[in-house]
Amino acid sequence: MTAPAREPWREPPIGLLAELTHRCPLACPYCSNPLELTRRERELSTASWERVLEEAAELGVLQLHLSGGEPTLRGDLEAIVARARALELYSNLITAGVGVSERRLEALAAAGLDHVQLSVQDVDPAGCDRIGGFQGSLARKLAFARAVRRLGLPLTLNAVVHRHNLDRLERFVELALELGADRLEVAHVQYYGWALANRAALMPTRAQLDRSVEIVKAARARLGDRLLIDFVVPDYYATHPKPCASGWGRAVIVVGPDGRVLPCHAAHVIPGLVFPNVEEKPLRWIWQESPAFQRFRGLDWMREPCRSCARREIDFGGCRCQAMQLLGDPEATDPACTLSPEHARIMALAEAEAAAPPPAFRYRRLEPVPA
Ligand code: SF4
Numbered sequence: 001m002t003a004p005a006r007e008p009w010r011e012p013p014i015g016l017l018a019e020l021t022h023r024c025p026l027a028c029p030y031c032s033n034p035l036e037l038t039r040r041e042r043e044l045s046t047a048s049w050e051r052v053l054e055e056a057a058e059l060g061v062l063q064l065h066l067s068g069g070e071p072t073l074r075g076d077l078e079a080i081v082a083r084a085r086a087l088e089l090y091s092n093l094i095t096a097g098v099g100v101s102e103r104r105l106e107a108l109a110a111a112g113l114d115h116v117q118l119s120v121q122d123v124d125p126a127g128c129d130r131i132g133g134f135q136g137s138l139a140r141k142l143a144f145a146r147a148v149r150r151l152g153l154p155l156t157l158n159a160v161v162h163r164h165n166l167d168r169l170e171r172f173v174e175l176a177l178e179l180g181a182d183r184l185e186v187a188h189v190q191y192y193g194w195a196l197a198n199r200a201a202l203m204p205t206r207a208q209l210d211r212s213v214e215i216v217k218a219a220r221a222r223l224g225d226r227l228l229i230d231f232v233v234p235d236y237y238a239t240h241p242k243p244c245a246s247g248w249g250r251a252v253i254v255v256g257p258d259g260r261v262l263p264c265h266a267a268h269v270i271p272g273l274v275f276p277n278v279e280e281k282p283l284r285w286i287w288q289e290s291p292a293f294q295r296f297r298g299l300d301w302m303r304e305p306c307r308s309c310a311r312r313e314i315d316f317g318g319c320r321c322q323a324m325q326l327l328g329d330p331e332a333t334d335p336a337c338t339l340s341p342e343h344a345r346i347m348a349l350a351e352a353e354a355a356a357p358p359p360a361f362r363y364r365r366l367e368p369v370p371a
C-alpha cells in the first residue's frame with residue numbers, strides 16, 4: 001500500500017539563501033560549501049536568478065541572503081540586488097570583503113542593498129591570512145568594513161571561531177565596536193562540508209569553549225544594545241541540538257549556484273532525496289510539494305527518543321544532515337543531543353581530537369578532492 005499524499009505546505013519561507021557562486025578568493029578550511037564545488041560554467045544566468053527572485057517574492061519570502069562562495073565575483077550582482085529591491089525583498093550581502101572596491105560597494109548600495117555581513121577569519125593579520133589562505137586579507141577586510149559604514153549601510157561581523165583563533169575572542173568584540181558594527185556573530189565552526197573534513201584541525205577544547213561562553217556573557221552585559229552578539233556553540237559540546245535551519249523546510253530555502261534547491265546548505269549529504277532545480281520546477285512547487293522538502297517536515301518521521309520528547313517541536317530532533325554524517329542514518333536523533341545513545345561516543349571523539357596536535361588544514365579548493 002502506498003502512503004497517502006501529504007498536503008502542500010502552506011507556510012512560506014522567511015528567507016532565501018542564494019548561493020550565487022562557489023568561486024571564492026579565500027580557501028577557508030571550515031567552509032560549509034560541499035567538497036564537490038559547482039564550476040562557473042554551471043552557474044545560473046542573471047535572467048534565471050531574476051526569475052527565482054520573482055518566484056520567491058510571490059511565494060512570500062521577505063529576506064534575500066546573497067551568499068556563495070563569494071557573491072561579489074558575480075558581475076551581475078548589482079542587477080540581482082536591484083531586482084530584489086524592486087520586489088521589496090530585504091537584501092543581505094554575505095561577503096569575505098577582500099576584492100570589493102569602494103566604487104563597487106557604492107554601486108551595490110545605489111542598487112538597493114540593505115545590509116552587509118562581513119566574515120573576519122581572525123583579528124591577527126597572520127592568522128587571518130593563514131585561515132583564509134589569502135595574503136593581506138585583514139587589511140582589505142577592514143578597509144571594506146569602513147567603506148560599508150561610510151555609506152551608512154548596517155554591518156554585521158561574522159567571526160567563525162575554532163581552536164586557532166578562540167583565544168583572541170575579546171579582540172573580535174573590540175574590533176566590532178571599533179568598526180561601528182551593529183551586530184557580531186560569534187559562530188563556533190559547524191562541522192559540515194570542508195569543516196567536517198578539517199574537524200580534527202579545528203575542534204576547540206572544552207576549556208576554550210567554556211571561556212568563550214564567559215567572554216560573550218561578559219561582553220553582552222557590558223555592551224547591551226551597543227553591540228548585539230549572536231553566539232553559536234559547537235554541536236559536539238552541546239546539551240541539546242540546534243533547531244537546524246529552524247526545522248527542515250520551515251523557514252529557509254537554499255538555491256545553489258546551479259539552481260538546485262535545498263532545505264539547508266548541507267542537505268545534499270542525505271542519500272535518496274532528489275533536490276529539484278529551479279530551471280525545471282517552480283519554486284512554489286518545490287517548497288510546498290516536492291518530496292525532498294516534505295521528507296522531514298512535521299513529527300511523523302521521528303523515532304524515539306524524539307517522538308515522545310517535550311522538545312520535539314523546539315529543536316525538531318536536531319540536524320538531519322548531522323545524523324546522516326555522523327551516524328549514517330538521517331532519521332536518527334542528532335548525536336549532539338545528550339539523549340542520543342551515540343552522544344557520549346561523539347563527545348569523546350571531539351575531546352580526543354581537540355586534545356591531539358592539530359593536523360594540517362585541507363584548504364577549500366575548486367579542484368577535485370583527492371580521495
Ligand atoms: S567560508 Fe571562506 S572559503 Fe568559504 S565561501 Fe566563505 S570566505 Fe569563501
Ligand code: SF4
Pocket residue numbers: 240241305306307309310311312313315316317318333334337338339340
Ligand atoms: S530527544 Fe530529540 S527532540 Fe528531544 S531534545 Fe533530543 S533531539 Fe531534541
